[in-house]
Amino acid sequence: MRIISGKYKGRRINPPKNLPVRPTTDMSKESLFNILNNYFNFSELRVLDLFAGTGNISYEFASRGSGPITSVDGDYGCVTFIKKTAKEFDFDITAIKSDVFKFLEKSKATFDIIFADPPYGMEQKDFERIVSLVFENELLEEDGMMIIEHSKHTPISHMANFSFLKNYGGSVFSFFELENDTEEDVTDEEDEFDS
Template identity: 85%
Template sequence: MRIISGKYKGRRITPPGNLPVRPTTDMSKEALFNILNNYFNFSELRILDLFAGTGNISYEFASRGAEPVVAVDGDFGCVSFIKKTAKEFDFDITPIKSDVFKFLEKNKASYDIIFADPPYGMEQKDFERIIQLVFENELLEEDGMMIIEHSKHTKLEHMENFSFSRNYGGSVFSFFEFEGNEEDIDEEAEDDEFES
């Protein structure tokens, strides 16, 4: 995987082959950040990366100037790799080994962007639970955004605070904002959809 923009644009990162992950593809990641560029100046944004895996999304945010970034994953190997990579690049990323649901229940901080990339096979009710915990516990800033990556078989548009979704091949990004904060994204982002 590679960092697609920011201070470390073009740098490749090679995680160990034994990590239990399914990294977001470079194509999907680039499309995601093209959308986010319409909403945010990344400098000094507070980011929460859930089911962080290799840290792919965390590195992209950090390269673009976001800080601090909190990366949560339940796998020790993933957390160790993120810690090692963050030190190598001098990124302000704090990796936390935790069950994501327990973290969301106990965490008191709030964030400008929350990104979650759960296992695609996770049950529908658990995807919904992530959204509920974030908004019930006020973990998202009022003008912030939450993004969940999931397969096309998971449907989240019925959830409260759902804003819009974008399909990229077999992956879907669903975006959530506080009601009243939704803005129309420009036509270029609207049409920026890929099919595999």
């Protein structure tokens, strides 16, 4: 796993092999940040990384100058690794061991970007619940964006505040925004590589 851009571009991060994770591939990650680059100046963005796993996405934001970043995962090993890596790189990341749904129910903070990468095998209703909790609890800033990474077999484009999606092989990034005044016709766009 490597950081693809920013201050620590090219730096490799080697998480323990026993963590229960499926990290976002470098190709998908690069494409995601190319999209976000059109919407945001990464400096000082407040980011929430749900189902953070190895911290892969959190480090990418931190390397670009974002922070504070909150990384939430239910696995003790993942949270321990994120804390260790954040200290090593002096990243503005707070790692929290928590059930993601409980965190979303209780959080009073707001964020510019919320990224969620749940297990692909999670039930459809739980993917939908992530979207519902974020918007019901007003966790996203007015000009913010939520991105959910999921399988192409788990459609969530019917949910309120859906904006657009991008396909990368078997993986999909669905983007949600508070205001969706402009329709972007990219829902069927398929990039030429598989993740």
